[in-house]
Amino acid sequence: xxxxxxxxxxxxxxxxxxxxxxxxxxxxxxxxxxxxxxxxxxxxxxxxxxxxxxxxxxxxxxxxxxxxxxxxxxxxxxxxxxxxxxxxxxxxxxxxxxxxxxxxxxxxxxxxxxxxxxxxxxxxxxxxxxxxxxxxxxxxxxxxxxxxxxxxxxxxxxxxxxxxxxxxxxxxxxxxxxxxxxxxxxxxxxxxxxxxxxxxxxxxxxxxxxxxxxxxxxxxxxxxxxxxxxxxxxxxxxxxxxxxxxxxxxxxxxxxxxxxxxxxxxxxxxxxxxxxxxxxxxxxxxxxxxxxxxxxxxxxxxxxxxxxxxxxxxxxxxxxxxxxxxxxxxxxxxxxxxxxxxxxxxxxxxxxxxxxxxxxxxxxxxxxxxxxxxxxxxxxxxxxxxxxxxxxxxxxxxxxxxxxxxxxxxxxxxxxxxxxxxxxxxxxxxxxxxxxxxxxxxxxxxxxxxxxxxxxxxxxxxxxxxxxxxxxxxxxxxxxxxxxxxxxxxxxxxxxxxxxxxxxxxxxxxxxxxxxxxxxxxxxxxxxxxxxxxxxxxxxxxxxxxxxxxxxxxxxxxxxxxxxxxxxxxxxxxxxxxxxxxxxxxxxxxxxxxxxxxxxxxxxxxxxxxxxxxxxxxxxxxxxxxxxxxxxxxxxxxxxxxxxxxxxxxxxxxxxxxxxxxxxxxxxxxxxxxxxxxxxxxxxxxxxxxxxxxxxxxxxxxxxxxxxxxxxxxxxxxxxxxxxxxxxxxxxxxxxxxxxxxxxxxxxxxxxxxxxxxxxxxxxxxxxxxxxxxxxxxxxxxxxxxxxxxxxxxxxxxxxxxxxxxxxxxxxxxxxxxxxxxxxxxxxxxxxxxxxxxxxxxxxxxxxxxxxxxxxxxx
Numbered sequence: 001x002x003x004x005x006x007x008x009x010x011x012x013x014x015x016x017x018x019x020x021x022x023x024x025x026x027x028x029x030x031x032x033x034x035x036x037x038x039x040x041x042x043x044x045x046x047x048x049x050x051x052x053x054x055x056x057x058x059x060x061x062x063x064x065x066x067x068x069x070x071x072x073x074x075x076x077x078x079x080x081x082x083x084x085x086x087x088x089x090x091x092x093x094x095x096x097x098x099x100x101x102x103x104x105x106x107x108x109x110x111x112x113x114x115x116x117x118x119x120x121x122x123x124x125x126x127x128x129x130x131x132x133x134x135x136x137x138x139x140x141x142x143x144x145x146x147x148x149x150x151x152x153x154x155x156x157x158x159x160x161x162x163x164x165x166x167x168x169x170x171x172x173x174x175x176x177x178x179x180x181x182x183x184x185x186x187x188x189x190x191x192x193x194x195x196x197x198x199x200x201x202x203x204x205x206x207x208x209x210x211x212x213x214x215x216x217x218x219x220x221x222x223x224x225x226x227x228x229x230x231x232x233x234x235x236x237x238x239x240x241x242x243x244x245x246x247x248x249x250x251x252x253x254x255x256x257x258x259x260x261x262x263x264x265x266x267x268x269x270x271x272x273x274x275x276x277x278x279x280x281x282x283x284x285x286x287x288x289x290x291x292x293x294x295x296x297x298x299x300x301x302x303x304x305x306x307x308x309x310x311x312x313x314x315x316x317x318x319x320x321x322x323x324x325x326x327x328x329x330x331x332x333x334x335x336x337x338x339x340x341x342x343x344x345x346x347x348x349x350x351x352x353x354x355x356x357x358x359x360x361x362x363x364x365x366x367x368x369x370x371x372x373x374x375x376x377x378x379x380x381x382x383x384x385x386x387x388x389x390x391x392x393x394x395x396x397x398x399x400x401x402x403x404x405x406x407x408x409x410x411x412x413x414x415x416x417x418x419x420x421x422x423x424x425x426x427x428x429x430x431x432x433x434x435x436x437x438x439x440x441x442x443x444x445x446x447x448x449x450x451x452x453x454x455x456x457x458x459x460x461x462x463x464x465x466x467x468x469x470x471x472x473x474x475x476x477x478x479x480x481x482x483x484x485x486x487x488x489x490x491x492x493x494x495x496x497x498x499x500x501x502x503x504x505x506x507x508x509x510x511x512x513x514x515x516x517x518x519x520x521x522x523x524x525x526x527x528x529x530x531x532x533x534x535x536x537x538x539x540x541x542x543x544x545x546x547x548x549x550x551x552x553x554x555x556x557x558x559x560x561x562x563x564x565x566x567x568x569x570x571x572x573x574x575x576x577x578x579x580x581x582x583x584x585x586x587x588x589x590x591x592x593x594x595x596x597x598x599x600x601x602x603x604x605x606x607x608x609x610x611x612x613x614x615x616x617x618x619x620x621x622x623x624x625x626x627x628x629x630x631x632x633x634x635x636x637x638x639x640x641x642x643x644x645x646x647x648x649x650x651x652x653x654x655x656x657x658x659x660x661x662x663x664x665x666x667x668x669x670x671x672x673x674x675x676x677x678x679x680x681x682x683x684x685x686x687x688x689x690x691x692x693x694x695x696x697x698x699x700x701x702x703x704x705x706x707x708x709x710x711x712x713x714x715x716x717x718x719x720x721x722x723x724x725x726x727x728x729x730x731x732x733x734x735x736x737x738x739x740x741x742x743x744x745x746x747x748x749x750x751x752x753x754x755x756x757x758x759x760x761x762x763x764x765x766x767x768x769x770x771x772x773x774x775x776x777x778x779x780x781x782x783x784x785x786x787x788x789x790x791x792x793x794x795x796x797x798x799x800x801x802x803x804x805x806x807x808x809x810x811x812x813x814x815x816x817x818x819x820x821x822x823x824x825x826x827x828x829x830x831x832x833x834x835x836x837x838x839x840x841x842x843x844x845x846x847x848x849x850x851x852x853x854x855x856x857x858x859x
Contacts, residue, residue, distance in 0.1 A: 028088075030088055030089070034094065034097060037091075037094055038094070038097060038098065038101065040089065041089060041090065041094070041098055042323070042327065044074065044089055045070070045071070045074065045326055045327055045330040046322075046323070046326055048070040048071075048073060048074055048330070049063075049066055049067045049070040049071075049326045049329070049330065051070070052066040052067075052069050052070040052073070053066035053067075053070075056069075059426070059427070060184075060187055060426045061423055061426065062180045062183050062184065062422065064177070064179075064180055064329065064390050064391070064422065065419055065422055065423050067325075067326045067329035067330060067333075068329050068332065068333050068394075068415065068418070068419055069333065069419065070326075070329075070330060070333060071329055071330035071331065071332055071333015071334050071336070072333040072334075072336045072338065072415075073333070074089075074090065074330060074333065074334055075090075075333055075334040075335065075336055075337060076337045076339060077336065077337060077338040077339060080334075090334060095331075095334075098327065098331060099331055101324075101327060102324065102327040102328035102330075102331045103291065103292070103328070104324065105320055105323070105324020105325055105327060105328055106292045106295075106324070106325070106328050106395070107277065107278070107281045107291055107292050107294070107295035108274075108277065108295065108316065108320050108324065109295075109320050109321070109324065109325050109328075109391075110292045110293075110295045110296040110299065111277040111295040111296065111298055111299040112299060112313055112316060112317050112320060113179075113296065113299060114295070114296045114297065114298065114299020114300040114301075114302075115299040115300075115302050115304075115309045115312070115313055116299075116309075116313065117299070117300060118304045126198070126201060128198060128369075128372040128373075129198050129201035129202040129205065130201075130202075130205055131368050131371075131372065132198065132202040132365050132368045132369055132372070132382070132386075133201075133202040133203070133205035133206045133209070134205075135364040135365060135367070135368040136174070136176065136202065136206060136361055136364045136365040136368075136383075136386050137174045137206060137209055137210075137213075137364075138174075138364065139360045139361075139363055139364030140170075140173040140174040140356075140357065140360030140361050140364060141170040141171070141173060141174040141360075142170070142360070143173065143356050143359060143360040144169045144170040144171075144172065144173030144174065144356060144357070144360065145166045145167075145169065145170040147169070147352060147353070147356045148162075148165055148166045148169040148170070150349070150352065151169065151349055151352070151353065151410060151413075152165055154345050154346075154349055155345075155346060155349055155407070155409045155410050155413070156406075156407065156410065157407065157409075158407055159404070159405070159406070159407060161404070161405055164220055164221055164405050165405055165406070167216075167217055167220060168217055168221070168396065168400050168405050168406065171210075171213045171214065171217050171396055172393060172396050172397065172400075172414055173356065173357050173360055174210070174213070174360070175206075175210045175389060175390075175392050175393050175396070176203050176206040176207065176210070176361075176386050176387070176388060176389075177388045177389050177390025177391065177392065177393065177422065178203045178204060178206070178207040178390075179390060179391070180388045180389075180390045180422060181199065181200070181203050181385055181386070181388050182200065182203075184385065184388065184425055184426055184429065185199065185200065185385070186542065186543070186544075187426075187544060187547075188426070188429055188430065188433075189547075190429075190433065194374075194378065195374075195378045195381050195382050195385075195433060198369075198374075198382060199382050199385045199386065202365075202382075202386065203385075203386065206386070207392075210392050211293070211296065211392070214290075214293070214392060214395065214396060215234075215237055215289050215293055216234065217396065217399075218288070218289050218290050218293075218399055219233040219234050219237065219288055219289055221399060221400065221403045221405055222288040222289075222403065223288065229288075233287055233288040233289065236287045236288075237284070237287065237289055237293075240280075240283060240284065240287070240294075240297070241297060244280070244297050244298070244301050245301055248276070248301055249301040249302075249303075252273075252276070252301060252302055252303070253303045255269065255272065256269060256302070256303060256308045259308075265308055265311045265312060265315075269308065270312060270315070273298075273302070273312065276298050277294075277295045277298040277299070278295075279294075279298075280294030280295060280297055280298040281293075281294035281295045281298075282294070284297075290395065290399060292395065328394070329394065331398075332394045332397065332398055332415060333415070335398075335401065335408070335411060336411065336412045336415045336416070337408055337412055338412060338416070340408055340409045340412055341409065341412060341413070346409060346413075349413055350413050350416060350417070353413050353414065353417045354416075354417050354420055354421065357387070357417055357421055358387060358421060361383060361386050361387040362380075362383040362384065362387065363383075364383075365379075365382055365383035365386045366379050366380055366382075366383040369382050369383065377432060377433060378433070380432055381429055381432045381433040384425055384428050384429055384432065385425060385429060387421050387425065388421065388422045388425050389417075389418035389421055389422050390418075390422065393414075393418045394415070394418070397411055397414050397415060397418075455485050455486065455487055456478065456479075456485060456486040456487070456562055456563075456649070457486075457487045457489065457559060457560055457561045457562050458478070458486065458487075458488055458489065458561060458562060458563045458564075458565055459489045459490075459491050459552070459555065459556050459559065459561040459563070459564045459565065460474075460475075460488060460489065460490050460491065460525065460565050461491045461493065461552060461564060461565065461566045461567065461584075462490055462491065462492050462493065462521045462522065462525070462567075463493040463567075464521075464567075464569075465520055465521050466569070466597070467521075467567030467569075467595070467597065468521050468524050468525065470567055470595050470597055470811065471525060471565065471567065471595065472524070472525070472528050473811055474565055474593075474595055474811070474813075475488065475525075475528065475529070475532075475534070477628065477650060477757060477811070478649055478650070479532065479534060486534050486535075487534070487535045487536075487537070488525070488529050488534050488535065488536050488537070489537050489538075489539055489555070489559055489561060490521075490522055490525050490526070490536065490537070490538045490539060491539050491541050491552055491555055492519060492521065492522050492538060492539065492540055492541060493541050493543075493548060493552075494540065494541070494542050495542075495543070495544065495545055495548075519538075522538045526538065539555055539559075541555065545580065548580065548584075549580065549583035549584045549586075550583075552564065552584065553587065553588060553589055556588070556589050556590055557589040557590075561589075561590050562590055562591060563590055563591040563592070563593050564584075564588060564590060564591070564592050564593070565593045565595055566581070566584060566585075566592060566593065566594055566595065567595045567597060568581070568594045568595060568596045568597060568785070568786075568814075569597050578781050578784070578785060581785050582784065582785060585762075585785075585816055588816070588818060589818065590818055591642055591646075591815065591816065591817060591818060592762075592815075592816040593646075593813055593814070593815055593816075594762065594785075594786070594790075594813070594814035594815075594816075595811070595812075595813060596786075596790075596794055596811075596812040596813070596814065598794070598797050598798050598809045598810075598812060628650070628653060628655065628656040628657075628756045628757065629656075629657055629659070629754055629755045629756050629757070630647060630650055630656060630657065630658045630659065630755065630756065630757045630758075630759065631658075631659050631661065631729070631730065631755040631757070631758045631759070631810070632644065632647050632658060632659065632660045632661070632758075632759045632760070633661050633663070633726050633729075633758075633759075633760045633761075633789060634660055634661065634662045634663070634697075634701060635662075635663050635722070635761065635789070636697040637697070637761060637763060638761075638763075638817040639761030639762050639763040639815055639816055639817050640697070640760075640761035641697065641700050641761075641817065642761065642815050642816070642817035643759045643760060643761045643813075643815040644660075644700060644701065644704055646759060646813070646815055647660075647704070647759060648704065648707070648708075650757075651708055651711060651712075656711065657711045657712070657713070658708060658711065658712045658713070659712075659713040659715065659755075660701070660704075660705070660712060660713065660714050660715070661715045661716075661717055661726070661729060662701065662714065662715065662716055662717070663717050663718065663722045663725070663726075664716060664717075664718050701714075717729075722789070723788060723789055723792040724792075726760075726789055726792065726793060727792050727793060727796040730755070730758055730793055730796065730797060730810075731796055731797065732754075755810045756810055756811065757810055757811045757812075757813065758793065758797075758810050758811070758812050758813070759813045759815060760787075760789050760790055760793065760812075760813075760814060760815070761787075761789075761814070761815050761816070761817075762786065762787045762790055762814040762815060762816040763787055763816060782794070782795075786814055787814065790812075790814045793812060794812065797809055797810070797812065
């Protein structure tokens with residue numbers, strides 16, 4: 001390379017010889033760039049762990065098993081046998097860098113676990129749980145120490161520290177994995193049963209004890225066998241813990257309070273807390289205890305009653321759990337060489353270790369549980385659950401391997417023991433304990449709560465913050481007057497994952513309450529309800545994706561809810577989301593209302609006049625209350641009758657007007673006083689008290705119009721394509737003028753769309769002639785969720801909003817009545833459906849009462 005330079009003395013040039021080691025010269029970037037090598041290693045590790053997790057998903061195995069098995073497959077056991085695989089992807093020179101990267105992730109993960117662990121919750125641990133935990137540690141520790149001699153003499157080639165090895169093996173045998181245990185209990189729906197509650201409490205005590213034993217073990221290992229050095233290490237560790245709790249904790253609380261506990265949290269506060277975790281980890285590493293112990297203590301001392309810890313956890317845990325933590329498990333698996341167990345003696349030692357671990361846990365926990373009065377089945381299930389292993393087990397093994405306390409063969413035996421004991425837990429528990437079985441040791445069967453017959457109880461499903469504005473508008477519609485007789489339940493959905501917050505929320509009421517107290521959607525709905533005098537109760541639904549529908553159904557049934565309100569987004573019909581929506585509506589114990597989100601802002605166009613072009617006359621309206629125009633499409637069937645019942649509730653507001661558009665088949669005659677032919681004969685009560693509407697569609701509609709009085713308008717439409725007619729009405733292309741000879745003549749033409757709300761039944765039950773052409777077509781994904789008419793309205797209204805930016809759009813409600821059948825679909829048989837409500841569940845329509853126009857808001 002020739003370099004030219006200019007100066008006053010003239011032009012100078014020099015020669016510089018450069019060597020290139022990039023891809024242009026044919027160099028291997030994995031050999032020349034440690035950064036490229038690390039990135040490739042992360043891609044391979046995460047990809048393998050996800051693949052194994054996908055294969056093990058049908059067997060309900062936790063991710064820790066998949067991540068360890070994935071690491072084993074990447075090591076010399078499987079892929080490492082491929083020529084040049086290990087030398088290119090996992091060379092020996094890069095393992096230190098990968099291990100340090102994994103240890104940094106381990107520090108922050110244990111910091112998150114410490115933040116979510118509330119020491120105050122351990123005070124509520126019962127005597128029985130404490131006894132089970134102590135016996136579950138002492139018996140495996142003794143058996144592990146007793147079996148250590150055989151393992152040391154047969155596989156301990158090159159080892160010279162037997163005393164430390166005894167302590168190490170005893171600790172490794174006695175550990176219980178709290179996060180893995182919580183995941184298994186939740187997936188098996190045992191978390192609220194007696195066996196689940198006792199097991200969680202015992203595992204929490206076991207977890208804290210394991211950290212103390214781990215600190216003692218690491219101190220002895222790093223002391224080189226010198227008792228005095230080990231004593232100094234333990235004393236320094238005790239002083240460190242005291243300083244953190246007595247001095248650092250008050251300072252951290254003051255700093256967090258000063259920075260503000262609400263979101264968004266200050267960047268300086270986040271930086272300070274992360275530096276505290278790293279500083280604590282560095283100190284414990286210097287004094288001879290593993291660095292992760294310092295991160296754990298730093299997380300414990302942070303205040304648990306502030307929103308700061310919840311906000312910080314939400315910001316950090318996804319990155320740590322999904323990137324850093326799998327790397328640590330994979331590094332442990334890569335160090336495992338199953339091929340080293342190439343003799344009958346080695347296999348025999350593996351069987352001995354697994355048998356010892358299982359016997360110790362099962363014996364200690366089972367006998368103590370029986371002495372505490374538990375039944376045999378419950379005690380045995382609890383003992384199996386306490387036998388799970390996890391992160392702390394791998395930490396102990398890695399420390400022992402790096403310190404020379406164990407060799408590769410013993411490390412492999414212990415890792416396989418952890419995998420086997422954890423993997424066997426779920427299938428054994430499924431065989432032993434069924435929470436649906438009757439028995440004194442099983443949680444009592446969920447029964448509906450007692451309720452007032454006139455109270456409207458609604459469950460609002462919240463899974464995203466974007467649905468809150470629509471839910472608030474829904475509450476304003478169903479409870480237009482202050483102090484309405486309504487009770488609101490907020491079902492806050494949080495998917496159960498491998499995040500530490502998911503597990504820690506399962507143990508201790510304070511953690512769950514704190515999570516909801518600082519949850520923005522729950523706070524917004526709660527403030528709105530309290531401002532309008534409506535009782536409000538937040539409910540946390542922490543479930544795996546496949547269990548969310550059934551868990552919400554259980555909540556609705558237990559709370560005697562009349563309706564489940566489910567926000568629906570236009571992108572909610574792809575993949576698993578569509579199936580989740582279908583499962584949510586299938587076998588629901590009460591009415592399901594799909595609240596369709598048509599615009600991102602959930603704005604509604606302002607109305608200055610009534611739906612018929614005439615000003616609304618407020619009758620005893622509250623100050624500032626405006627009119628509400630409602631459009632309802634009526635075809636017949638249980639869903640449409642339930643939609644009609646919902647319109648009755650809306651008429652509690654004295655300034656609400658409802659326009660009912662009824663569709664009839666071509667050639668069918670309209671008769672004054674009998675608004676339609678009967679399309680079904682199922683029973684759906686409409687109004688509270690002694691006066692109930694008939695099950696016949698025609699009579700239901702007639703009595704609705706009579707009770708609503710002049711605030712209800714009734715139109716008749718006929719034709720071969722009712723969907724196009726409904727779209728034209730909703731978008732303002734139909735003036736809503738009554739066709740001569742088709743119904744009452746008092747309806748005035750409507751100029752342009754001016755409806756605040758459109759209501760339609762999700763399922764269509766009507767004569768075949770009304771939907772003859774549509775029944776032959778295969779429904780789309782969106783039609784399967786919304787129904788034929790609902791999908792047509794959503795497509796037309798969303799396109800109308802997209803064309804005119806900033807234009808307000810009406811709220812669209814799709815109503816599904818309770819039904820024993822799997823689905824109500826427009827393409828199904830035209831036979832009438834018999835809608836009914838499960839025992840103990842009061843239907844939405846049963847409590848709707850219309851105020852008399854002459855009495856204002858009374859009635």
